[in-house]
Amino acid sequence: MKRILVVGGGLIGIRHVGAAQAHPGCHLVGLADPDMSLAPNVPRFADMAEVTDPVDGVIIATPTDLHARHGTHAAKRGWHMLIEKPVAGDLTGAQALRDAVARAGVGSLVGHHRxxxxxxxxxxxxxxxxxxxxxxxxxxxxxxxxxxxxxxxxxxxxxxxxxxxxxxxxxxxxxxxxxxxxxxxxxxxxxxxxxxxxxxxxxxxxxxxxxxxxxxxxxxxxxxxxxxxxxxxxxxxxxxxxxxxxxxxxxxxxxxxxxxxxxxxxxxxxxxxxxxxxxxxxxTPLEAQLDHFLDVIDGAEPLIDVADATRTLDxxxxxxxxxxxxxxxxxxx
Missing domain, CATH: 3.30.360.10 (Dihydrodipicolinate Reductase; domain 2)
Incomplete structure (x- = not known):
């Protein structure tokens, strides 16, 4: 069982929460989002920094301009990550995140689910x-x-x-x-x-x-x-x-x-x-992507990582x- 944290409770974030709950290989650690009224039936955190439970992988579905900051935080904590597209709001952020992932030695996957x-x-x-x-x-x-x-x-x-x-x-x-x-x-x-x-x-x-x-x-x-x-x-x-x-x-x-x-x-x-x-x-592509993310956590080659997605962003x-x-x-x- 992979311990999965979802960050961001928007339309796609809530879909990720549901997918993690339904997946037999996942244990949902919870949802991190400042709006504490969202998903009241799952463990809630106002910020990912509040999470003290063990986490294997984090799904980042926050606004694009926050992707680099949230991904860097996850990398420093040793969490493998699946980040929604676009990978970042600008090339500087994407390149900084790419470097943070490489330094931490964690796996990264970007949500170009098509x-x-x-x-x-x-x-x-x-x-x-x-x-x-x-x-x-x-x-x-x-x-x-x-x-x-x-x-x-x-x-x-x-x-x-x-x-x-x-x-x-x-x-x-x-x-x-x-x-x-x-x-x-x-x-x-x-x-x-x-x-x-x-x-x-x-x-x-x-x-x-x-x-x-x-x-x-x-x-x-x-x-x-x-x-x-x-x-x-x-x-x-x-x-x-x-x-x-x-x-x-x-x-x-x-x-x-x-x-x-x-x-x-x-x-x-x-x-x-x-x-x-x-x-x-x-x-569904979202389900197949989650399957693949669990494999990436185990060391599989990602279909599209932060470095690859940075070229799409460029x-x-x-x-x-x-x-x-x-x-x-x-x-x-």
Whole structure:
């Protein structure tokens, strides 16, 4: 039995509490959060510094800007950690946390849970095996209309950019499946809820392996395209089953999440559809991630550690910085 502490009682933190309670290999030490009204039926701590019980692993689900501080505290106490994405609020914090983890010799895992989808693992294996040949380009769409009350009376009122909330997941999937991203160029769309918040845009990507890619995104447009809608992973977002990512290579192409594979190199002949049995999740990604975290505590290689997640964060921050620096109205004149 691994003794698990959860830090942060927000929406995802409470889900982690439930997952730890339900897992036969976990003993929930408790929940640390300054709001003591949360989860009254589990052991409560106002702060992780109050915890004196033995802890094997900590799940950190606090606001992003606290990740580095809380992760460093955990490392100093010898606790293995699972940190929600993004790994930190800035590169300085992420790099400091990376160094703290290395000094302490503890295991780290970052909650880019989409890597645990069976179809994502299948897609990665397919690309690595050269099923579509050498990857040439990848296109991705994420678009939904978030309700206005999503931004009302909380930290999202002044920010809430979909880059750090949503696209950071898609960036990580592209890194995981296609390869490391060498350069980005981003254009910002017009603000519909106000001029200060990033709401939509287009991103061009250059991969180290020579492939290129694009991301089109918006949190102001209802659409059937997006990872959540396509896979049905989020119960709060309607499932459409529509593809949202297309990867093209020298021998064929594949679309995700349907795993529709096309083959053919003769431009005079139509591409042929190749039957593929899509891999299905045996467990929810959150459950599979917790299983893996317990293995990481025992010394297994993490699927994505702090150092790896820092590279995802770096790309997301580059995109965010380019979008934020756009002069209001200048490109719409």
């Amino acid at each position: 890597r645990y989808h069976a179809a994502v693992q299948q897609l990665k294996a397919m690309i690595a095996a050269g099923t579509v040949g050498r990857v040439v380009c990848a296109n991705l769409i994420w678009a939904m209309r978030k309700p206005d009350d999503y931004f009302a009376g909380n930290w999202r009122a002044a920010g809430g950019s979909p880059v750090m909330i949503n696209l950071v997941h898609d960036i990580d999937i592209l890194r995981f499946v296609v390869g490391e991203i060498a350069a980005v160029s981003a254009l910002r769309g017009a603000g519909l809820r106000g001029d200060t918040r990033i709401e939509s845009g287009a991103v061009a990507l250059a991969f180290e392996n020579g492939a290129t890619g694009t991301i089109s995104f918006a949190d102001t447009s209802p659409s059937p395209w997006g990872f959540e809608a396509g896979t049905g992973e989020n119960p709060n977002i309607g499932t459409t089953g529509q593809d949202m990512m297309w990867i093209m290579g020298t021998e064929g192409a594949v679309s995700f999440p349907s795993m529709t594979l096309w083959s053919g190199t003769d431009w005079g002949q139509p591409a042929q559809r190749v039957p593929v049995q899509k891999a299905e999740n045996a467990k 790309v997301a921050l580059q995109i965010e910085g380019q979008l934020a620096s756009t002069v209001k109205g200048a490109i719409y004149a």
